Amino acid sequence: MQLQKAQRHQVKLRIGLSGPSGFGKTYSALLLAYGITNDWNKIALIDTENKSASLYSHLGEFNVLSLDEPFSPERYLEAIKLCENSDIELIIIDSISHEWQGKGGCLEIHEQLGGRFQDWAKVTPRHNTFIDAIILSKCHLITTSRSKVDYSLDKDGNGKTKVMKLGTKAITREGFEYELTVNFEFLNDKHLVQASKDRTELFSGKPEFIINSSTGKKLIDWCNQGISLDKIKAEIENCETSDNLKLIYNQYPHLSKELYPLIVARKETIDNPANQIIPNEQIIQQPNTQENEFSIK
Incomplete structure (x- = not known):
């Protein structure tokens, strides 16, 4: 509250x-x-x-x-x-x-x-x-x-x-x-x-x-004079904690249908950072004498 x-x-x-x-x-x-x-x-x-x-x-x-x-x-x-x-x-x-x-x-x-x-x-x-x-x-x-x-x-x-x-x-x-x-x-x-x-x-x-x-x-x-949906989406993308996501969701109850999937997706990213998509430029092939694997920088 x-x-x-x-x-x-x-x-x-x-x-x-x-x-x-x-x-x-x-x-x-x-x-x-x-x-x-x-x-x-x-x-x-x-x-x-x-x-x-x-x-x-x-x-x-x-x-x-x-x-x-x-x-x-x-x-x-x-x-x-x-x-x-x-x-x-x-x-x-x-x-x-x-x-x-x-x-x-x-x-x-x-x-x-x-x-x-x-x-x-x-x-x-x-x-x-x-x-x-x-x-x-x-x-x-x-x-x-x-x-x-x-x-x-x-x-x-x-x-x-x-x-x-x-x-x-x-x-x-x-x-x-x-x-x-x-x-x-x-x-x-x-x-x-x-x-x-x-x-x-x-x-x-x-x-x-x-x-x-x-x-x-x-x-x-x-x-069009109000706060845009795009601005709210940017708030969600910039969120770093689940508690802040909850605050955003509760702040806009009339937009719950549009925001819910975005909130869930961002929460998944926050809770499981290892599942984030890694840009190609961050993936560097390095030799491994035993398994020849890729490592992520």
């Missing part, structure tokens, strides 16, 4: 776009993605919306992966992994709502198991694995989600029950928004958005606006 000075690190962006169908989520996600990467070839769109991404092929040569039903968490995981292994910098998942409420999604899986409360014990871990894949991905990631009007039953001052409109609610499991760097909520079919969550403080409290590529440029500039 150790107190440390607060500092921001370079992390991968996790951006959400939520709104009803037809409000411009896919188009806005693509403009955001281009602003972040400045290269259409580095963008992959996982399309669950009946190949709607093809409507925007005129924007640039981005990559598309069409995902059809069943929309189980595992199929989303497979799609994300395929994109990660294809030299992609940014993944758009359009949309994540099918993983929750689509054919073969979590709600249907729960119903098929019996629909009982205890059946969530089998569904929740599968959904959480999907969320972890988004959070821990080595790529920047933009998700879109459909939204619906949310209501509640309340009593007025006279004790009469009234239906109250609470606003819109994204069609995914409650709490997903808290995992995001920024979440943009579409206000109308004119593509106006506002930030319902904003860790960057670039958009919170600002008037509604229309997303374009400059929005993505602002986000990537903000992202």
